[in-house]
Amino acid sequence: xxxxxxxxxxxxxxxxxxxxxxxxxxxxxxxxxxxxxxxxxxxxxxxxxxxxxxxxxxxxxxxxxxxxxxxxxxxxxxxxxxxxxxxxxxxxxxxxxxxxxxxxxxxxxxxxxxxxxxxxxxxxxxxxxxxxxxxxxxxxxxxxxxxxxxxxxxxxxxxxxxxxxxxxxxxxxxxxxxxxxxxxxxxxxxxxxxxxxxxxxxxxxxxxxxxxxxxxxxxxxxxxxxxxxxxxxxxxxxxxxxxxxxxxxxxxxxxxxxxxxxxxxxxxxxxxxxxxxxxxxxxxxxxxxxxxxxxxxxxxxxxxxxxxxxxxxxxxxxxxxxxxxxxxxxxxxxxxxxxxxxxxxxxxxxxxxxxxxxxxxxxxxxxxxxxxxxxxxxxxxxxxxxxxxxxxxxxxxxxxxxxxxxxxxxxxxxxxxxxxxxxxxxxxxxxxxxxxxxxxxxxxxxxxxxxxxxxxxxxxxxxxxxxxxxxxxxxxxxxxxxxxxxxxxxxxxxxxxxxxxxxxxxxxxxxxxxxxxxxxxxxxxxxxxxxxxxxxxxxxxxxxxxxxxxxxxxxxxxxxxxxxxxxxxxxxxxxxxxxxxxxxxxxxxxx
Amino acid sequence: xxxxxxxxxxxxxxxxxxxxxxxxxxxxxxxxxxxxxxxxxxxxxxxxxxxxxxxxxxxxxxxxxxxxxxxxxxxxxxxxxxxxxxxxxxxxxxxxxxxxxxxxxxxxxxxxxxxxxxxxxxxxxxxxxxxxxxxxxxxxxxxxxxxxxxxxxxxxxxxxxxxxxxxxxxxxxxxxxxxxxxxxxxxxxxxxxxxxxxxxxxxxxxxxxxxxxxxxxxxxxxxxxxxxxxxxxxxxxxxxxxxxxxxxxxxxxxxxxxxxxxxxxxxxxxxxxxxxxxxxxxxxxxxxxxxxxxxxxxxxxxxxxxxxxxxxxxxxxxxxxxxxxxxxxxxxxxxxxxxxxxxxxxxxxxxxxxxxxxxxxxxxxxxxxxxxxxxx
Numbered sequence: 002x003x004x005x006x007x008x009x010x011x012x013x014x015x016x017x018x019x020x021x022x023x024x025x026x027x028x029x030x031x032x033x034x035x036x037x038x039x040x041x042x043x044x045x046x047x048x049x050x051x052x053x054x055x056x057x058x059x060x061x062x063x064x065x066x067x068x069x070x071x072x073x074x075x076x077x078x079x080x081x082x083x084x085x086x087x088x089x090x091x092x093x094x095x096x097x098x099x100x101x102x103x104x105x106x107x108x109x110x111x112x113x114x115x116x117x118x119x120x121x122x123x124x125x126x127x128x129x130x131x132x133x134x135x136x137x138x139x140x141x142x143x144x145x146x147x148x149x150x151x152x153x154x155x156x157x158x159x160x161x162x163x164x165x166x167x168x169x170x171x172x173x174x175x176x177x178x179x180x181x182x183x184x185x186x187x188x189x190x191x192x193x194x195x196x197x198x199x200x201x202x203x204x205x206x207x208x209x210x211x212x213x214x215x216x217x218x219x220x221x222x223x224x225x226x227x228x229x230x231x232x233x234x235x236x237x238x239x240x241x242x243x244x245x246x247x248x249x250x251x252x253x254x255x256x257x258x259x260x261x262x263x264x265x266x267x268x269x270x271x272x273x274x275x276x277x278x279x280x281x282x283x284x285x286x287x288x289x290x291x292x293x294x295x296x297x298x299x300x301x302x303x304x305x306x307x308x309x310x311x312x313x314x315x316x317x318x319x320x321x322x323x324x325x326x327x328x329x330x331x332x333x334x335x336x337x338x339x340x341x342x343x344x345x346x347x348x349x350x351x352x353x354x355x356x357x358x359x360x361x362x363x364x365x366x367x368x369x370x371x372x373x374x375x376x377x378x379x380x381x382x383x384x385x386x387x388x389x390x391x392x393x394x395x396x397x398x399x400x401x402x403x404x405x406x407x408x409x410x411x412x413x414x415x416x417x418x419x420x421x422x423x424x425x426x427x428x429x430x431x432x433x434x435x436x437x438x439x440x441x442x443x444x445x446x447x448x449x450x451x452x453x454x455x456x457x458x459x460x461x462x463x464x465x466x467x468x469x470x471x472x473x474x475x476x477x478x479x480x481x482x483x484x485x486x487x488x489x490x491x492x493x494x495x496x497x498x499x500x501x502x503x504x505x506x507x508x509x510x511x512x513x514x515x516x517x518x519x520x521x522x523x524x525x526x527x528x529x530x531x532x533x534x535x536x537x538x539x540x541x542x543x544x545x546x547x548x549x550x551x552x553x554x555x556x557x558x559x560x561x562x563x564x565x566x567x568x569x570x571x572x573x574x575x576x577x578x579x580x581x582x583x584x585x586x587x588x589x590x591x592x
Numbered sequence: 593x594x595x596x597x598x599x600x601x602x603x604x605x606x607x608x609x610x611x612x613x614x615x616x617x618x619x620x621x622x623x624x625x626x627x628x629x630x631x632x633x634x635x636x637x638x639x640x641x642x643x644x645x646x647x648x649x650x651x652x653x654x655x656x657x658x659x660x661x662x663x664x665x666x667x668x669x670x671x672x673x674x675x676x677x678x679x680x681x682x683x684x685x686x687x688x689x690x691x692x693x694x695x696x697x698x699x700x701x702x703x704x705x706x707x708x709x710x711x712x713x714x715x716x717x718x719x720x721x722x723x724x725x726x727x728x729x730x731x732x733x734x735x736x737x738x739x740x741x742x743x744x745x746x747x748x749x750x751x752x753x754x755x756x757x758x759x760x761x762x763x764x765x766x767x768x769x770x771x772x773x774x775x776x777x778x779x780x781x782x783x784x785x786x787x788x789x790x791x792x793x794x795x796x797x798x799x800x801x802x803x804x805x806x807x808x809x810x811x812x813x814x815x816x817x818x819x820x821x822x823x824x825x826x827x828x829x830x831x832x833x834x835x836x837x838x839x840x841x842x843x844x845x846x847x848x849x850x851x852x853x854x855x856x857x858x859x860x861x862x863x864x865x866x867x868x869x870x871x872x873x874x875x876x877x878x879x880x881x882x883x884x885x886x887x888x889x890x891x892x893x894x895x896x897x898x899x900x901x902x903x904x905x906x907x908x909x910x911x912x913x914x915x916x917x918x919x920x921x922x923x924x925x926x927x928x929x930x931x932x933x934x935x936x937x938x939x940x941x942x943x944x945x946x947x948x949x950x951x952x953x954x955x956x957x958x959x960x961x962x963x964x965x966x967x968x
Contacts, residue, residue, distance in 0.1 A: 086811045096803030100615045112604030113810040
């Protein structure tokens with residue numbers, strides 16, 4: 002069949018929404034593209050690039066404001082139902098019926114797609130085997146873990162072989178292990194069923210597996226091609242530099258980020274800094290910036306090409322991608338200095354909910370001025386540990402000293418010395434930036450002139466506009482405001498719960514730049530994250546799984562223990578968790 | 593698409609909705625337990641009947657004629673006459689709330705009666721106007737009965753000629769028992785509650801949990817979604833209807849004078865309207881909390897206040913009357929009360945059903961639009 006129409010043909014497509022501030026917002030801005038049948042295509046772009054809007058339009062869920070859209074040769078404006086009969090679509094948040102069992106969810110979708118009973122038996126057993134859900138068919142979908150839910154969602158979309166499969170960020174918010182499993186399932190099905198797939202993703206390693214990649218930003222298509230074609234754009238610009246002994250990689254990285262005329266992007270990795278230099282940059286100036294550290298060229302990756310494209314496109318847009326001036330001038334932070342002793346001591350910490358142990362026998366220490374990262378898959382106990390450290394949740398047993406104060410009997414005293422930034426934006430959306438900060442200043446006990454001075458100072462430090470309604474801020478700025486509120490009372494320790502989830506990569510760099518600056522000024526930072534590469538910014542990290550502490554140490558030390566020294570932190574993480582799970586299974590068998 | 597595919601999908605969706613309904617305890621609580629509570633509350637707890645109301649009787653004249661005139665009060669099971677000697681005493685009792693009314697027999701009662709225009713004064717406590725109105729009727733009745741008897745006796749004799757006595761009789765609810773008109777109205781109230789309130793969650797919940805997005809991109813049609821959501825709740829509604837009819841008959845001895853078939857047809861028609869109303873609200877708000885508030889405000893409250901459930905619609909201002917005619921419950925209320933207490937008026941049933949059908953079609957079209965498989 003050579004006359005199979007292209008999976009998708011898009012011509013000059015546009016879509017406008019009303020923004021939170023009431024102004025129209027161009028979600029899709031004149032995109033044209035064509036995707037041949039039988040390919041695995043990726044749509045990549047930072048959050049807010051318009052990926053989800055594009056996927057929804059291809060699924061016939063949103064009507065375009067302009068342009069044409071053909072899927073499987075059918076004009077969506079004419080017969081959306083026919084397209085919906087033939088494609089399968091997995092939305093970002095797959096809506097499983099949580100009160101129905103795994104089997105009932107599968108049956109429902111099989112019935113809706115009219116899958117015949119004999120085909121169904123074979124298909125179900127295969128899907129259940131692939132997703133590892135065969136033992137849980139009677140379990141309500143609401144009682145599955147996050148990764149299992151995502152796999153069940155994928156299984157429900159694949160109850161029959163569709164003519165085109167649309168996956169909208171299937172791995173967002175999924176831990177690295179489940180993410181790997183999901184991709185294995187997708188690739189197996191592509192091989193066996195000859196699927197045409199379009200997947201949107203923010204992960205470059207996922208895009209690298211695809212035949213064709215479309216790069217989006219701010220509703221526009223920046224570039225497209227095979228991963229190799231795209232990578233060529235960064236050829237000759239990618240290097241890796243090792244800092245002098247004793248200097249943390251992130252300090253060097255911070256210096257490089259601050260020189261955007263020379264360096265496009267820099268990230269710490271395994272004690273070194275990987276960076277992209279500006280095309281045609283002054284080599285002598287670059288050398289001076291690096292203080293003559295050992296600098297080697299490295300092979301370009303898709304991530305490099307992506308960052309280069311984003312930077313070029315974003316030049317001139319002043320989003321939260323430029324770090325606030327705070328970066329260059331260390332803020333005054335009260336360090337009621339009592340030496341270099343640990344500011345957080347956790348010993349044999351346990352937390353149970355009924356007969357479920359969320360955190361088991363965990364011990365670690367955090368030194369003053371450190372950046373300490375808590376990593377782990379969903380349900381590992383990160384959030385529970387974090388809440389206990391902030392005094393939001395009492396421990397079942399164990400010792401917990403924060404800023405020299407025992408949390409068991411002096412929670413209020415400890416709280417005055419810590420700042421907490423919750424994962425969800427927890428400021429008042431209908432108050433202005435100034436009103437929010439003024440309120441939180443009051444809540445922390447600042448009064449009169451002192452409060453006004455402190456609020457104005459922090460507004461200046463974080464480069465915020467005091468009169469804007471907080472709800473109308475872009476996500477990156479919201480996060481910055483939340484952090485400003487957490488620092489009003491000049492705490493010794495700042496707790497950040499998943500601060501970078503949902504922010505685009507450029508804003509994420511800027512955010513870490515701010516954290517680096519804070520740590521240089523003596524503030525201790527404790528942070529949870531599911532971006533494994535962000536572990537590289539930390540002085541030390543702890544990896545948790547199923548409530549147990551699996552690894553503790555410097556990023557490099559943890560890598561060495563996992564046996565994966567080079568490559569991505571992701572792989573080291575997977576290796577550690579898998580090793581521990583295998584040991585656990587063996588232990589159970591032996592017992 | 594073929595008929596068979598439509599049937600498979602509809603059955604799959606109905607099965608899904610039924611399972612979800614059965615697994616949600618709060619649903620069953622509202623759908624099955626709350627109606628029982630309402631029936632008991634309205635049937636036993638809420639009654640506008642006056643029983644054993646104390647009446648201060650001021651006997652200024654102690655003549656035999658005067659005694660005879662008020663003798664009827666003692667015979668009524670609704671009234672407890674308390675004899676006092678002065679108006680001041682009666683006044684004090686009324687003000688203290690120890691008497692609900694004052695009956696005053698003037699000092700010249702016998703002479704007046706002889707002249708043929710005897711008068712007894714009745715003073716009612718108007719603070720509670722419903723009780724006052726009932727008492728007026730009871731006292732009138734009690735005194736009137738005596739007068740009638742006198743008239744019968746005096747037909748041959750002289751004295752009573754020229755006086756006109758009103759002979760009143762209440763039809764359909766002969767004893768004027770309020771449960772008789774409250775309980776049939778309760779059917780309307782419970783149909784509204786089960787219909788609108790329960791279904792108001794259904795589409796909104798799917799929007800909130802994001803389940804619709806995946807469901808939209810399947811061969812499913814909007815109409816199938818709506819029909820499947822109605823089916824299981826129609827069943828709950830019918831169960832409640834059966835409960836209401838049984839309670840009316842067995843617990844409260846309300847007569848069912850109309851045809852049971854007519855009651856069933858109109859109730860189902862109204863139930864469908866209610867269910868669609870709830871679904872429409874659910875689809876428009878896309879938010880469970882807002883939907884339940886809206887359902888309460890736009891269906892349950894009007895069914896309670898504007899439908900003629902308690903308050904007579906003939907005495908309300910024109911604007912309220914117009915508003916009440918928009919409420920579907922009003923049209924059902926009239927029919928169901930008639931069917932229970934008066935008998936089957938097929939023309940009235942037909943008219944009610946046509947109105948319900950109109951509402952149902954309108955709401956179905958509107959609800960259809962809210963699930964037309966688009967996110968914008």
